Amino acid sequence: MAAYIRTLTRIATRVSTRSTVTFARQAPAAMVARQYHAFRPTQIASKKKHAAIMDEDDEELEAELRELEREKREQEALERGETLDGSAADGTEDDNNNRFQEQYDILLEKTAPSSPQHELPRHSALLHLASAISTPEQAQSIPQLVQQWRRRELPISVLLSDKLIKAVCKAGSPETALVLLGDRETYALAPGQGTMRRVVRSFVKEVAAAPESSESEEGLEKLDGAFKAMALIPYYNLAADDSSVYANLIRGSLIYGSEEGLRRASVTMDEYLLIDGERETPLTRRRAAEVVAAAEQLVKAYEAKGDADKASELNKHVDQWKKSI
Template sequence: MASYIRTLTRLAFRASRPSTAFMTRQAPAAMMTRQYHAFRPTQIVSKGKKHAISDEDDEELEAELQELEKEKREQEALERGETQEGDKDSSDEQSSEFQELYDSLLDRTSPSKKRHELPRHTTLFHLIQKISTAEQAQQLPPLVKQWRRKDLPITIFLSDKLIHAVCKAGSPETALELLGDREAYALTPGQSTMRRVVRSFVKDIAAGEKESEEALEKLDGAFRTLALIPYYNLAADDVSVYANLVRGSLLYGGEEGLRRASATMDEYLLIDGEREKPLTRKKAAEIVAAAELLSKEYEAKEQTDKAKELEKHVEVWRKSL
């Protein structure tokens, strides 16, 4: 700090001396202010440029300013390290909080508990907010089953939050399990909930290895989610779901991936032919992107007739963009 003050003092002394070119003129106040501001450590660090130093001939001044910059960077690096450690501690604490609340809810919803011993309805929502890992998400089905057996409510809002948290934690299989047994879990998902599950499966396929057993299981999960949509009296002609299924099939790759993508698109074309209203801009963009990927695969396999036929539909969908 002392070296920084000495630096500013020396600069002020130099700036206050008459110019050698114009002996009668002094530096304007605004220029002086900007000059001092440029030498603040925060400004030096943010710019990261040596030309912030106006007197390049003063090696001592440059060395002092570089030392200040170095100290600032070291301090920031230290703070970042503390933040990372703090994030880790916070994550461990959150995991511990989840487990404590989970164990408490599992105990308080057990068959032996009386009505007056049941937890508040909002506690399940608080638990959902603490889900951060796939392992935590996989613990939920037994709890949700007990929760429903005690006739505790799960609203549409809570169903969506539950499935969202499970998918975000990286366990769409758990989401499919919760949605697949309506009698045991009695969720009430919305249209966006089903889309989210399909997208989560497709995301995992994209991150995995092509034509692997794991990727095939993920793809099967996405198609099973499609099959559940009418089960909940939701719209079966969801453009986003079909587009993601086509994309997921192509991401899986191989002959099986192309077969599924082609069959999915053919089914969607039958639905689209009965559509009375044009697609929205967002939905049109999704199906066009999926169709273009499929068309490229057709061309790569020299199935030009299918590619041309699909292109006709793409031209119609593009009008909604």
């Protein structure tokens, strides 16, 4: 009996003694996940629209903002033909093509469906790639990348949309801009009013560069592209009464020439006159000057055709618009 009591006493003493075993504290799941984050967007529903938000710590957000600012300065330097240190960029055409292709291949690989979530590229990577577009062939490869980009739920801002459209138009491929803007479900761009004006102007430049022939199919296709770009403006809930767009369409139609060009210019002007009569705010000096220049060209076309009545009627509106200049 005494032995049994001593055994119970030893057991009780052992249990009451503080254990010397140190248990490893488990790291929170958020800390583990943060090691693999790639600034992934979190989709939230707000008024039936999805908005991309960042859920990283303040320090990480500040680092991302600094990176965006650095790349913005680099892009501005590239547009001036310089590097960040102020020296001239002396890369050859082959070097520029290789630089674009290298960046493009990396982004295409990282946004592939099989790519791990933690390897997704920074949101600024596509903006950086846009500054490297220099040929129509490069511009035509952008839709495939943007499609993958959106499938991985990476965001495209108004700024990025404008930079992409500007880059492909500057590279001589406004048709690519129509592809990107014509399918909101696939590419989900967010263009501004200035972006749409840029596309229309790019097509008008292409009309002017087309072979000089009254029956030029290439010129007519470019002119059709300008009108298609105009038709997309209400698609993005932008101002459909943009005087600059109408002025460029009239100018492009007259550049194309022939009976078809004059017909399109006349119909476009008639439509603009209806819109202008309902305008509540006057045109700015710059917009009024654009409309006046296009209208004066159309007046000359009417006079050359011998249509004095239309020329006289349009001149009345020209005199009114000149008061805003």
